[in-house]
Amino acid sequence: MVSSQNAYGVAALDLGVTKALGAFIAGIRFDALPAAVVHEARRGVLDWIGCALAASCHDTIRILLDTFADIGSAPRAHVLGHGGLKIGLLEAPIVNGQMGHLLDFDDTHMGGVVLHTSSPVLAALLGLAERAPVSGRDLIAAYVGGFEAGVRAGLGAPAHHDGGWHLTGTLGAIAAGAAGARLLGLDAAQTNHAIGIATTQAAGMQQNRGTMCKSLHAGKAANSGALAALLAARGFNSSVEILEGKRGFTRIYSTQSTPERITEGLGERWEIARNGYKPYACGIVLHPLIDAMIALSQNAALPAEAVARIELSVHPHAVKITGVDDPRSGLMSKFSINHSASVAYLDGTAGIAQYSDARSGAADVLAFRPKVQVTTVDAFGKDQAHATLIATDGRRFEAPVAHASGTVKNPMSDAALERKFLGNVADILGPDRARRIADRVWALDALDDVRDLVVLCA
Template sequence: MATKALATWALALQFSNLTAPVIEIAVNSISNWAGCAIAGYEQPASVHAMDAILPFVVPQGNSTILGTDLSVDAQTAAFINGIASHADDYDDTHRDNPIHPSGPVMSALLAVAEWKGSINGEEFLAAFVAGVEAECKIGVAVFPEHYNVGWHITSTVGTVGAAVAVGKILDLDVAQLQQAISIASVQVIGMHESFGTETKPFHVGRAAQTGLMSAVLAKAGLTGSLEGLEAERGWSHVVSTRENLTAEIDTLGSVWEISLNTFKPFPCDRIMHAAIDGWIQIHDQAVQKQLDVTKITNVTARCHPRVLFLTDDPEPTTGLAGKFSVYHAAAVSLLFGQATPTQFTDEAVQNSTVVALREKVEVTSDDAVEEHESFVAVEFEDGTKLEVHVEHALGSYENPLTTEQLKEKFLDQVGRVIGKDRATKAYESFSNIGNSTDVADLVKGYKD
């Protein structure tokens, strides 16, 4: 009954059911997504996907490709915006699960809202939250088995999240939404093997487009299972050796998954953030003590085992690969005292000083260390040792970015691409989405 229960709950959800903290974090999620999508358009993954798709698309339509002045059909906009939103690995993450919730849902939902028109901010927020709850509940229900075998959980559950959000906006009935969920669930997108390549952000765009089309197909009458999530040879059993769907679906509306969302302070795999936080602190201490960070002789980190599971790449050659190399992250954090998009370019990864330092980094796994915790240390030529214990990484649930910090992140990230003035206007639009009478206007705002 999980599929029916989810569809029923999602369609019944109203803006008035959302608590104030849920609304606040939903709005922050949306503006953080918008920053990533606008700025991410410049990344190679987005550019290559645009080059690929344009021969198949007539560039007319109502749905904006963020970061450009182009409008296209909604499925193409969802596809490209989804890729762009994840291309910098600078998005959001669920506290208990490496799901980046906003990418698949927002990329699909905004494209559809622009296509349909006359969707107000409150309706939009309710649909967005419904999509996020859907994908996170089913993701939590199959975690960690589903993830550990190699699925990229953001996109595998993201198809369903996008289908739910879009299905709600398109006014599907319960049976249609059950079928939309099932159609989305049999299209399982994304594996770890893509990490460090442009296929990783591609997963998110494809998930957004897949979920969107699943809702559209169900509305057009394409029949599907009514029990896609829980059926014996349906989603949960096919993609995971364990599932806990019924229990998770039962908590819809009482445990808000979106309230567990967190935002990345660094544009790279979140699992390294605790170590990066520590190394940046060490950099700052070194500056204060007038120690030369190029004279570091060795670097260590004791971390949660998933750090090496995901980021054990000693010799990245592209900026994208650098986002999944704890060694590169160590080097730039220690040398520059920051981990912004500038530190994850091809140039940064190939910089000889960075390369020299990353070769001195040793990382060990420790089951007793939490995901957002790290013990990092460095030693200098003169024998000086500095060490830091990060209990809760910057950007983690216990040490979150504030709304003000998120605004700064947005202005920095987006300002690099479209300038500070337009970035400020874009931030104002997206962060005031709750008051919008037509969400399609948000995007027009920043284009002018």
């Protein structure tokens, strides 16, 4: 006789994948982490706080805060960059998580999974850290654990992105749930459940690129993760095979399932050590061509009217993710190859200002966009591009990019990352306070109570 459970398809497979991942995360100890991993965590915290504060005055955040004010809840956790404002313990992660991802300036893991891990994870952790004292060492250990869970879940579902899911919303929830469990000091079984509770909330669709919803995915993932950890701490349960089960994440969120990759190299390969950081405020797959266009702008030194056309060669992923020809807003322009190539050449950079509503409709940008011709090269890496400028007088200029700035193979230095942070924060909180925050983050593992850092950023 076939049991109803087996017929439904949730009978245990006994692969032990989620259990092993949960046990590993619960067992992460700061003192056992490699020095390079700890330092990468400091870098990630610094970069994310800067990205969140840079977006703190955006209209999207005003709408979110006005809505939460209307709903009303006990003010227990700070909103970054809002003069000490506190909102609900589960609402603050939504706002802070959305701020972190709103400008598309936040870090991106590209080691087989394209994931903005820090926005959901750190927004969840900072909210949970306001319940009771949490040391900087424990925050780092939890942050590292979140990276392991989020990226590895993605490796177990290799066709997940192809299905139209926005990985920061889906994998971000898993990452935040695991990180929250580690921060609260949950045991292996509770962490297993926290991962399950977070995973069953995983959501976010690529159709919402270029809208306010895209960054909401990061906030909701932070909220889901924080809730999952709090529930698991009180005995709330879930499937213990949420990742690998017959109806688990890797089976139903992807047409290909490789759950064995989730635990491959646990404790030997640290995913946060393969993180990347953005020098430009747009989709990561645009960064190679932006590097190339800036190089052309500097080397050719030709005015726009002397440029006949630009021939761009990129990885197919760049067109698939960012092939918006005529963006009508700043948020949408972050997903336009033509726009990014144009502002990179015209302005010599691609920062926050280049993806404003005003710049997306500027006359010089609109005139330059038709000059950009894009072809894809299957053999290219995702961080590779080649740009050729053909001048009106027939001269040609070439700019090959093997690895985009900010990627693991062409990383941003600590100094460059700090310059980005100070540039993002100085106008929001003032240069002196920005400097104090940076100093506090570089010494994060010496911090006894993370709330000191949160208040400084609020």
